[in-house]
Amino acid sequence: MQASSPEIAAMAIGFGVGGIVAQGSEAGGHARGRTPLDALLRIVRHNWPDMLLLAAGGISDGTAAAAALRAGADGVWVGTALVAATEANAHPEYQRRLIDMPGKTLRTRAFGPEWPDQPYRLLATPAVHSAEASAAQHNGTIGRTRLFPHSVNLPYDLPARSAAPTPETSGDWESMVYPAGQGVGAVRRIAPAAEIIEQMMSQARAYYCRPRQGSAGGNADIQ
Incomplete structure (x- = not known):
């Protein structure tokens, strides 16, 4: 456990x-x-x-x-190192950002509507910094995806402040967020x-x- x-x-x-x-x-x-x-x-x-x-x-x-x-x-x-694996159920844009960004992360409670007000470590993108600075709730959707393709496989509208960049995801990549651990700086290629x-x-x-x-x-x- x-x-x-x-x-x-x-x-x-x-x-x-x-x-x-x-x-x-x-x-x-x-x-x-x-x-x-x-x-x-x-x-x-x-x-x-x-x-x-x-x-x-x-x-x-x-x-x-x-x-x-x-x-x-x-x-x-x-976890994070294997998101960059060729077999990972991760969108290429997610993988690219793990590799190309400076490797800084931020621990926040502003994201993850599936588990409200719980700590979430993410890549420190402008969207994350903006959400941290604002207490306002954001409604609406930022994209569309499919969750758990080997079981549920249902289309799903991504609510604002979501992080589910699977291969089937489309939408506003700048508004999405990308889970990553503090070791992300060592992730430099897809393999x-x-x-x-x-x-x-x-x-x-x-x-x-x-x-x-x-x-x-x-x-x-x-x-």
């Missing part, structure tokens, strides 16, 4: 879950947590040393993956998912196995 705080992790483990996805405050999209990933991982690992623990939030390259493993994670949960993962794990292995200060060497076995 995904947990954005030690308290939620404790509740989930109390209910008998078999593993925890620790979501740090760096995560893109809806992300309720305030605790940075490194600290959250260390707390959860300390309190539940035998629990399966995955790390999520800001992991877009091998350095971030290795840091999560060193903090106690058994594996990593990757097959297998290639993205292979490169990330290769980087992670090299970083993790590098001797740390005061250490005789690494002892990693990263798959």
